[in-house]
Amino acid sequence: MSKELQYKFPEGFLWGGAIAANQSEGAWLEDGKTPQVTDVMVGIENDGHTPGIKFNETTGKYEMAQDPNKVYLANEGIDFYHRYKEDIRLIAGMGFTCFRTSISWARVFPKGDALVPNEVALKHYDDVIDTIRSYGMEPIITITHFDNPLDLMINYNGWSNRKCIDFYLNYCDTIFRRYGGKVKYWLTFNEINNLYRRPFAAAGVLPSNTDVNKKYFDENYTELEMNQALHNTMLANALSVKLFHKLVPNGMIGCMMAGSHAAVYPASCNPDDVLATIDAKRETYLFTDIMCEGYYPYWLTKLWEKHDTYPEIFEGELETIRDNTVDYLGFSYYFSNVCTYEEGHMYDGGALVSGGKKTVNEFCNEFSPDPWRFRKDPKGFRILVQEYSDRYHLPLFIAENGIGLYENDKDGPIQDPERVKYLEEHLKQLQLAIEDGARVFGYCWWGPIDIMSSGSGEMDKRYGFIYVDKHNDGTGDMHRSIKQSYYRYKEIIENNGL
Numbered sequence: 001m002s003k004e005l006q007y008k009f010p011e012g013f014l015w016g017g018a019i020a021a022n023q024s025e026g027a028w029l030e031d032g033k034t035p036q037v038t039d040v041m042v043g044i045e046n047d048g049h050t051p052g053i054k055f056n057e058t059t060g061k062y063e064m065a066q067d068p069n070k071v072y073l074a075n076e077g078i079d080f081y082h083r084y085k086e087d088i089r090l091i092a093g094m095g096f097t098c099f100r101t102s103i104s105w106a107r108v109f110p111k112g113d114a115l116v117p118n119e120v121a122l123k124h125y126d127d128v129i130d131t132i133r134s135y136g137m138e139p140i141i142t143i144t145h146f147d148n149p150l151d152l153m154i155n156y157n158g159w160s161n162r163k164c165i166d167f168y169l170n171y172c173d174t175i176f177r178r179y180g181g182k183v184k185y186w187l188t189f190n191e192i193n194n195l196y197r198r199p200f201a202a203a204g205v206l207p208s209n210t211d212v213n214k215k216y217f218d219e220n221y222t223e224l225e226m227n228q229a230l231h232n233t234m235l236a237n238a239l240s241v242k243l244f245h246k247l248v249p250n251g252m253i254g255c256m257m258a259g260s261h262a263a264v265y266p267a268s269c270n271p272d273d274v275l276a277t278i279d280a281k282r283e284t285y286l287f288t289d290i291m292c293e294g295y296y297p298y299w300l301t302k303l304w305e306k307h308d309t310y311p312e313i314f315e316g317e318l319e320t321i322r323d324n325t326v327d328y329l330g331f332s333y334y335f336s337n338v339c340t341y342e343e344g345h346m347y348d349g350g351a352l353v354s355g356g357k358k359t360v361n362e363f364c365n366e367f368s369p370d371p372w373r374f375r376k377d378p379k380g381f382r383i384l385v386q387e388y389s390d391r392y393h394l395p396l397f398i399a400e401n402g403i404g405l406y407e408n409d410k411d412g413p414i415q416d417p418e419r420v421k422y423l424e425e426h427l428k429q430l431q432l433a434i435e436d437g438a439r440v441f442g443y444c445w446w447g448p449i450d451i452m453s454s455g456s457g458e459m460d461k462r463y464g465f466i467y468v469d470k471h472n473d474g475t476g477d478m479h480r481s482i483k484q485s486y487y488r489y490k491e492i493i494e495n496n497g498l
């Protein structure tokens with residue numbers, strides 16, 4: 001094989017970028033939309049743990065604590081709802097052949113449980129998808145991306161309630177029929193393997209326990225309701241795959257995982273650290289085992305029996321999950337993680353471990369963290385791709401990969417060599433994984449334009465090749481400008497990764 005061919009990506013490889021409706025659109029109460037989960041995750045405006053909701057002892061229900069007249073950063077996004085034509089034009093200028101975004105469930109079905117969709121919202125997404133396609137990009141649509149309707153949480157306790165399965169399928173039926181002729185590639189639940197770590201965002205679940213003495217909101221969840229939410233989302237995934245293949249026979253539907261949770265190293269060769277690492281990987285592989293191969297792993301069902309927390313599973317549901325697995329595996333990758341048996345698995349991208357005696361960086365050789373302490377580990381990317389490839393034998397899609405940096409264009413066009421280096425090093429490792437046999441058919445940078453951070457609720461954590469003038473204090477005129485990395489990614493795409 002010639003050197004030139006050796007370093008090119010496969011013909012027809014999809015090059016692009018990804019954003020999410022909840023982090024970009026804004027217009028949080030416009031044109032019939034109702035609040036969604038991320039609208040009350042006010043991030044940096046509160047303690048970082050408590051969503052903007054409260055428990056009403058009189059009604060026995062949670063309710064929105066946030067003043068609807070006070071608009072937070074997350075409610076505004078980058079105004080993609082009104083500026084999508086301009087933004088898609090700028091994004092397409094890099095030569096993208098695909099563009100991943102999501103549809104807001106709370107915009108299409110306000111309150112989530114409505115029977116009739118919001119036609120204004122459907123027309124809006126018609127226009128967004130048509131605009132994407134007009135530039136020769138394949139739209140890749142995520143059905144729900146951390147944006148479960150808030151009313152489904154308040155009135156039904158979200159995905160811990162079986163009724164949400166029917167609401168979700170009604171939503172899927174509507175958008176598959178409406179956009180199935182325009183959109184070939186779909187993803188069901190974004191980073192669903194965060195269900196146990198970020199139940200409020202990933203699973204749209206409110207805790208049944210309202211003990212105000214607990215320090216953090218996420219301590220109130222019970223193991224049983226989280227296990228039920230797992231089964232309900234996994235069954236909904238299988239049923240949506242079945243429905244999709246009926247309505248969009250020429251399309252592909254995949255799952256979406258937070259891949260960094262599977263990119264875990266033992267902190268040492270101590271067998272106890274290795275065993276802790278196996279446990280850490282199990283907690284994210286269980287989702288792909290279910291969605292890609294159609295079974296609940298034995299260790300999980302054994303744990304349910306031991307803790308007496310077996311979820312309600314009706315006759316025939318396990319067969320439905322087994323017979324309706326996804327067509328491809330989509331995942332994000334930002335950093336790798338480390339495990340020690342003393343502290344367990346470390347998922348936050350940069351915490352102290354071993355009781356504070358050693359830092360993650362000391363365990364991870366010379367991996368340098370970004371400003372948010374996410375360790376840059378390109379080879380970890382290759383390892384993860386190869387592990388997913390070997391385990392599931394499915395086509396793979398890189399749904400997200402990127403680095404957040406502090407930036408401001410007040411002194412002229414942004415020079416961002418660190419982003420360029422991150423991009424190049426990760427693509428080199430991805431190409432090597434493909435040469436080793438991984439069937440990767442596309443790559444999306446997160447996010448090609450600066451958007452709100454889902455994890456921290458801030459604007460100053462910037463991933464984009466396109467700068468948006470908006471800041472954590474709410475200032476900025478929203479103008480867009482091109483960063484230097486824009487031209488480097490464009491060059492890479494033009495040469496198909498050569």
